[in-house]
Amino acid sequence: MPNIILFDNEVRDRLLPLTFTRPVGELRMGILTIREKWERWMDAPVSYITQDYLAERFEIEYGKDNYIINGSVLPSPQLVRLIKQMDYNEAYLRGEELIVAKLDEEQISRLISDDDISELNGFDLEGTEYLKIDYLWDIYRHNQQAIAEDFELLTKGRKSAPLSASNRVVGDPKQIFLEEGANVECATLNTVDGPIYFGKDSLVMEGCMIRGGFSLGEGGILKMGAKVYRGTTLGPGCKGGGEINNVVMLANSNKSHEGYLGNAVLGEWCNIGADTNASNLKNNYDEVRVWSYEEERFVKTGQQFCGLFMGDHSKTGISTMLNTGTVIGVCSNVFGEGFPRTFIPSFAWGGKQGFQTYRSDKAFETMDRVMERRGHTLSVQERLILLRVFEDTRQYRKWEKED
Numbered sequence: 001m002p003n004i005i006l007f008d009n010e011v012r013d014r015l016l017p018l019t020f021t022r023p024v025g026e027l028r029m030g031i032l033t034i035r036e037k038w039e040r041w042m043d044a045p046v047s048y049i050t051q052d053y054l055a056e057r058f059e060i061e062y063g064k065d066n067y068i069i070n071g072s073v074l075p076s077p078q079l080v081r082l083i084k085q086m087d088y089n090e091a092y093l094r095g096e097e098l099i100v101a102k103l104d105e106e107q108i109s110r111l112i113s114d115d116d117i118s119e120l121n122g123f124d125l126e127g128t129e130y131l132k133i134d135y136l137w138d139i140y141r142h143n144q145q146a147i148a149e150d151f152e153l154l155t156k157g158r159k160s161a162p163l164s165a166s167n168r169v170v171g172d173p174k175q176i177f178l179e180e181g182a183n184v185e186c187a188t189l190n191t192v193d194g195p196i197y198f199g200k201d202s203l204v205m206e207g208c209m210i211r212g213g214f215s216l217g218e219g220g221i222l223k224m225g226a227k228v229y230r231g232t233t234l235g236p237g238c239k240g241g242g243e244i245n246n247v248v249m250l251a252n253s254n255k256s257h258e259g260y261l262g263n264a265v266l267g268e269w270c271n272i273g274a275d276t277n278a279s280n281l282k283n284n285y286d287e288v289r290v291w292s293y294e295e296e297r298f299v300k301t302g303q304q305f306c307g308l309f310m311g312d313h314s315k316t317g318i319s320t321m322l323n324t325g326t327v328i329g330v331c332s333n334v335f336g337e338g339f340p341r342t343f344i345p346s347f348a349w350g351g352k353q354g355f356q357t358y359r360s361d362k363a364f365e366t367m368d369r370v371m372e373r374r375g376h377t378l379s380v381q382e383r384l385i386l387l388r389v390f391e392d393t394r395q396y397r398k399w400e401k402e403d
Contacts, residue, residue, distance in 0.1 A: 003062050004038050005108070006071035007049040009097070014135050015072075016293040017311030017329040017346060018250075018267050020389045021382075023050040023058050024071035028235050028250045029131070029139050030146025031154060031197055031215040034074060040153060041075040042067070042083075049112075053388045057381040062108045068101045074146065076130040091120040094132075099125055136290070136309050136327075137301050139265045140246050144194055144231035147213035151177065151195040175212060187222075193230050216240075223256050235268075237374060245280075246305075252374060263305045267312035269370060273335070278322040280307035288325040291343035298343070301325065311346060313367055313386075320351070329396070330389050331363045345396035346389055357397055360390050 006025035015024060025034045025048060035046045047061040048054075048071070067083060082092065083100055091101035101120055103111065110117045131142050131149075154177070161178040163169075164185050169176065171191035178184065182198035186206035189196055194213030198204065202216045207225040215233045216222060222234070223241035234240045237252035244255065245262035253266045257274035264278060281304065282288060288306035292299040310328045317335025328334060329346030336351030349358040363386075367378050394400065 002042065002044045002065040002067055004042050004044050004046040005049055005060060005062060005066055005068050006035065006038065006046060007068055008051065008071050010294070011070075011072045011134055012051075013294040014292065015133065017309070017327065018136070018265065020330050020346065020393075021054075021267070021312045021385055023048045023054060024133070026058070027133065027139065028233060028248060029074065029133065029143055030148075030233065031150035031199075031217075034071060034133075037075050037150070037153075038069065041080050053385060057379075057385065060112065062105065062112075064105050066103045066105070066108045068098075068103060068108070068111075070097070070099045070132075072133045073099055074131040074133075074149075076128075076149075078128050079125075079130040082125075082128065089118055089120050091122045092125045092128075093122050094125050135301070136265060137263070137303050137306055139248050140231060140263050141303075143233055143246065143248055144213050147197070147215055147231070147233065148194055150215070151175075151197055151213070154197070171212075179218070199236065217251065221256075229262075247307075252376075262307050263303075264307035264309065266308070266310045267314070267330075269313045269367070270310050271315040271370075273316045273318040273320055275318055276316045276320040276322070278308040278326065279324040280305050282324050290325040291327040313363070313370075317351075329393060331358060331360075331367075331386065333358055343396075346393040348397065355397070355399055357400060360387060 008024050012019045012024050027034055039046050048058040049060055050058050086102040088102055088104050092099045107117050161180055166186045168188045175191035175195040176189055178198045179200040181201035184204040187204050187208040190211045196212040197215045199216055199218040202220045204222045205224040208222050210228045211230045213230055214228055217236035219237050220234050221239045226241045227243045229245040231246040232244055233248045235249055235251040238249045239254040239256045241256040242258040243260045247261055247264045249266045251268045253270040255261050255272040259276045261278050262280040288301050288303050289298040290301055306325045308322055308326050311330035314328050314332040320334055321339050323339045323342050326342045328344045331346055332344050332348040334340055334351055336353055338352035340351045347358045348355045350356055371378055
């Protein structure tokens with residue numbers, strides 16, 4: 001059996017703050033994470049080459065046959081077919097960027113040890129169709145297509161659990177799939193633009209209106225009367241409510257109440273307070289700029305619609321207002337009247353009136369309480385990762401220097 005090793009390159013810095021706490025391959029786009037997609041397409045275990053401080057939690061495993069694959073690349077039938085035909089020391093490129101290489105055990109050992117390896121025979125992938133994440137906004141931009149591809153992968157040759165007659169279906173009912181234990185009642189389900197997937201033991205309460213593509217992960221909940229538009233993924237354990245449009249929530253995050261969230265990506269263990277509204281369109285309809293960790297400045301996105309990007313364990317208080325293209329780091333707590341700045345660093349506590357540092361010991365206390373409610377615990381490895389993030393992001397908490 002081959003080993004699939006997903007590696008992080010410079011794209012990882014463009015996907016911060018989401019990749020402060022995980023390799024790129026652990027991002028979710030569509031129904032599955034990138035890792036889960038490769039596991040299914042290649043029928044092989046997946047491990048990582050990632051940042052040193054993440055490596056203890058996300059280890060590398062290798063053997064005789066090893067495919068080193070760019071973690072920002074999603075599998076496609078055409079790409080997988082090419083990969084399975086590769087010989088040792090062959091590589092596929094997109095321009096100058098490595099997409100995949102096949103290495104034997106000696107070569108991968110040398111690579112891990114930072115020793116020189118034999119020259120690779122490279123081929124350009126021009127004309128090959130596949131999805132790739134290059135920027136944060138690519139996650140929601142391509143999510144509609146990714147949902148459709150994952151839906152085909154997960155449901156082909158399988159039979160859906162029965163859909164209750166209390167629901168109203170607009171479009172092809174075959175484009176709706178319920179895993180075992182999924183409970184959907186009195187909802188309007190529109191599959192005209194894309195499929196709708198309900199994970200194991202998920203719950204859709206009465207009065208929800210859903211337009212596909214849409215995915216609700218295992219144990220996820222859609223609250224009464226929720227309005228959900230196409231290209232939306234609520235990962236395992238997520239809760240959704242109010243109005244949600246083209247949003248990806250990785251796992252165990254909540255946007256349970258009234259308020260608008262559109263063209264956004266949230267990490268894990270985030271909570272959007274009741275009546276929080278996040279703008280995704282500027283009043284002058286101009287191109288949205290967002291904070292770039294890679295360039296340490298605000299950059300153009302090329303997007304007219306761009307909402308919120310939020311790192312793991314961050315939260316907003318009730319009635320929080322967020323401006324177009326807001327980036328919130330890891331473990332931040334945003335609250336109060338008015339619009340806060342559009343870049344809020346990790347471990348920040350406050351709002352428009354100003355911020356102070358969210359002490360790591362206090363943050364851990366909250367995390368423990370939040371995760372305990374869901375039957376989870378914060379591991380030692382996760383605590384060490386978050387402490388590293390706390391230190392690495394100190395430079396962005398400018399008020400610490402002022403103090």
